[in-house]
Amino acid sequence: MGTAEDETSVFEEYRDRVDRPLARLFREYGSPEIHWLIVGMVANVLARASSLLPPVVLGVAIDAVFLDRTGYSLLFLPDRFVPAGETAQFWFSVQLIVAAFVATAVLTWVYGVAANNFAHGVMHAVRVDSFEKMQSLDMWFFDGKQTGEVMSVLNNDTTNLERFLDNALQNSVRLGVMVIGIAVVLFSENAQLAALTLVAVPLMVGFTWWFMRAVEPRYTSQRESVGDLNTRLENALGGMQLIKTSGTESYESDRVRDASYSYFQDTMAVLKLNYLYRPGMELFAGLAFATTFVVGGLWLTTGTAPGPLTGTLSEGQFVTFLFLTQRFTAPLAEVSNIVDSYENAKASSERVFGLQDVPRRITDREDAVALDDPDGRVVYDDVSFGYEDGDPGAPDTGEASSDGAWADGGSPGTVDADGTGGVDETSGTTETDEPEEWVLESVDFTAEPGDTVAFVGPTGAGKSTLVKLLLRLYDTDTGAIRIDGHDVRDVETASLRSSIGYVSQDTFLFDGSVADNVRYGEFDADREAVVAACEAAEADEFVRNLPDGYDTRIGERGVKLSGGQRQRLSIARTVLQDPEILVLDEATSAVDTETELLIQRSLDRLAADRTTFVIAHRLSTIRDADTVLVLEDGQIVERGTHDDLLAEDGLYAKLWGVQAGEIESLPSEFLDRARERRAETLSDDD
Template sequence: MSIEAESTFDVYRDRVDRPLYRLFTEYGLDKRPWLLVGMAANIVARGASLLPPLVLGIAIDAAFTGDQPYALPLVPTAWLPTTAPDVAQFWFSAWLIVGAFAVTAALTWVYGVAANNFAHRVMHDVRTDSYAKMQDLDMTFFDDKQTGEVMSVLNNDATNLERFLDDALQNSVRLGVMLLGIGVILFERNAQLALVTLVVVPGMVLFTYWFMRAVEPRYAAQREAVADLNTRLENALGGIQLVKTTGTEAYETSRVEDTSHDYFRKTLAMLRLNYVYRPGMELFAGIAFAATFVVGGLWIVSGSAPGPLTGELRAGTFVTFLFLTQRFVTPLAEVSNIVSQYENAKASCERVFGLQDIPARVTDAEDAVELDGVEGHIEYDHVDFAYDGEDDLVLRDVDFAVDPGETVALVGPTGAGKSTLLKLLMRLYDVDDGAVRIDGRDVREVTLRSLRESVGYVSQDTYLFDGTVAENIRYGRFDADDEAVREAARAAEAHEFIENLPNGYDTRIGERGVKLSGGQRQRLSIARVVLQDPDVLVLDEATSAVDTETELLIQRSLDRLAADRTTFVIAHRLSTVKDADEVLVLEGGEVVERGEHEELLAADGLYAKLWGVQAGEIESLPEEFVERARERQAELAGPSGDD
């Protein structure tokens, strides 16, 4: 499945302006001591690495041949040896070269440590801030966004930024220092030959500009392909049981192959430019070296300046030129890597800030208050709701009230809006019109944390983390002691099977609790809510994944949990809700019936028909009703997964 072309994420990503500048201003300023130390050490280290070729050339002309006095640029003559030039100047040059290599090594270590600290600290903050932002986003974002793409932002894109800050940034400084230092030394030694050596630089600049313009869109396309591939792999691995039980391994392999091939094509399209650029830069550098060798060599061999050149060229100066021109080749050839990392980081930076810029709509109001001392009076006041980007209302003019301690059952066909109705209570979504109130206070007026701490939610889709049984029960109440965890498990009819696990409460249950049965996972989720001890309880198909015997055990624990607290129950098995204080029957997002079980049976409406179906009385129903019910369920079953 391809990522939607113009999702909310795409829109905000495209709006990101100067992403790398923003990265430095938002994440780099408070870490700039590490950056500055790394930059300074890098500059001095690269400068020191240029000293040996310069000293070697001077030593050849002064200490070895005696053609000229021993002199170093910017160094006072009084500091240099002037006696016994064939010995003192030789050893001075030797120690100077050794010292230059030692300084280069030491400062290279310093800049490596500082640069890595800077890069990894930035990456850490980017990743954690992006995750925190993702946590704040509305459920609407997760309804539309694929997990693999979000994982790509949190992992791959953050890693790309770290590589840029650690490698490309420091290599850019190194390249700049090398080019500037080499240029200064060459011009100081012989300006005319330096012009010959550097004549290719304008061509290199134009070639680099073309490469950057051409490669940028290809990097953006590659990042999208990475996100698609991550999504495909995440979906395939997450549904491995379905794949195996349906024998569709070949089908899933072909889908991964198609997505991987798309990533391969886009990566290759990007690499093709690198295959042109890097050899092209090496060719330019090679031309510079060849031109230097030919012109300088003729100058030395003939003893006179060739062509329009004038003056004298000494052997030591020519050696310095050859060494430094070779130094010139390597950093220029690395420009392609720097540009690649820059474009990759720019694309990743746009995705990171695109995620961070998406506004969260369900947030605390500025004057939000804590919700405490909840009695449990719940009111839905003429509520309308539609999912973001959709025109059709999922809920329409829903209006009812629940007294403290009552149990209300929500029943109706698949897609009627039952789960969505209760998600509004917890502000997983906000109403489009009307209001949801707890104890007379609009849920939008209280803090999200206090609201959700007051509402316990047991979903039909039980989620457990990879960890121990105790850690999963304690989730949300991390300070609970072992005895409280055991008491919660007993209340959820889970203690006995937990004790029979290999390590009891310390048994690791695997990702999503794969080592447990559906009924065991459901009982752990109930134990988690028992430990939470909420004021309001929401049970969304809490017994949907268990057999009849387990359902009776769980129902007994749920009855204890629901006692003396306001409880909402969504159930397809109407036998589990017939004792509710009130039953609300939803169809097409509207409350079409309400009342107690016996009242609704006597009314002979939709509830009575649903009850009759489950009671085995399908034969007595008119054929037109069965057909209408089937058509209605098919019509209402939407992509939201709502029951």
């Protein structure tokens, strides 16, 4: 069961449901910034119109001033504004040309500022909304390994939309204004020659239509291949240690080479059409120019209209035709870029709204209550949790440890067939069909305030899932979890999670200073509180030995620190949070024995007088737990104190014996079950 593929298909399903994505983009995000769009459009139209004025003025000046063959008359300019006399008309022409260039420059600046305000304003809103939506999504989405998709939405897709709104949209307006404006001017100068000159425009339109139909599937293939290449590179970078330790550099190089070559081929397929289109458009424009030059030249040199043409053509009109015919090429040649931006923007907006349309499962009820300063009495009442259609959503990532204990992870179910995830919007709970495969089944226990409850068991037994349900990262299918009598589904999620401190084996630190990482979540904490938290977490000594002490930048994910140092800063962060309930999820599993002793001492301080749940890696760390729950196949098979369970001589006693060295190995039936679960996990990963 390739669950990543299942979750990706869910994401794609919501993308496919998006109707008219660009129209939705303008409707939802363009409206607040519409004034900038209007200003930009108007300025763009006026700027392009101003740029057409110099050739017209030049043609009129040639005929009226230099050749003195016609009166000085400009389209849309009343004759009363035209001065008398050739010299005055000459300087008037100069003023008009200079004014046109100045107006074009000023209006282009206004258009640029307005267009960028519109484009970047929309993109700012899209990016922030997408990030907030991403943060609100439930853990099932991220267990589906959608991180790369989300990063692509927040970075690449918003950039594509910005380019479309800023460049392609305005270039489309520019294209329309130039083509229509040039046609109007040419027909006003000489309708017959204009009709002959503009006969190339329908050919250009037909050529452009063919190009758009031919290039669209190639753009689709190119986007898919670049996505495959990025995924391959991301996986290779993330797994660099495994690649090096496995000696598989050449294998990975071959895979990257294949993905890169596919991208190369798809890119060349697009470029070949682009390089056919641009010269083709220039050829049509060149033919129009050559036709104008030949026909107009013969008309002037012979003094009679060639062929079926009639009437007269002046030298000034001929010059205007030549200048404006050349203006067709640039805007029409931009069509390929406009098509490129449009296709990218359409796909990107589908991805943006696909992300925003993914439903939430975990929502607060309308009458949810705040969990303020709880005593910490936690009750699991007949709790069961599983996956729909037998699909675990994401495989259990636990590993069997060398000393006979196991770690496990939990994951969510899949969304319903209708794509809603079964969310009851009024209650904030998830209504699902009964799962075919249970991760937890009929779990009952109570933790009194201040108790320490430990969970042990083999991989896939459901230990991590138990605490994830407490944090309401997922909701139970049946039964209830209560804190001080409140069902966690009736509690405001923010207040619930702020009351629970979570220390995981997978410590995450941000790129920033030590102090900033410790006070994360308690941002107003002063330096004294940060230092006190680090002292309680056995971290103060090593922090003071860092180059800049508490102000030392620790790098992305705390890369400049050892695993034990990162773990102690994570504990210090939880100490500063001062939660009423504490969850320790294999908090010492990835460190050496000496570091474990330091961390365990700080954990003991942190757990004092708090309700604490411990997922145990080394059973020696839970000897003093008030209750030890042994899970197997999602059920509690043993419970009691450390001494009670040893006396029962069951699974816990066997695990303890292996770790203590009293038993050489686990009984074969336990090992066989562990191997079967591990094989299922690996199969899911595939």
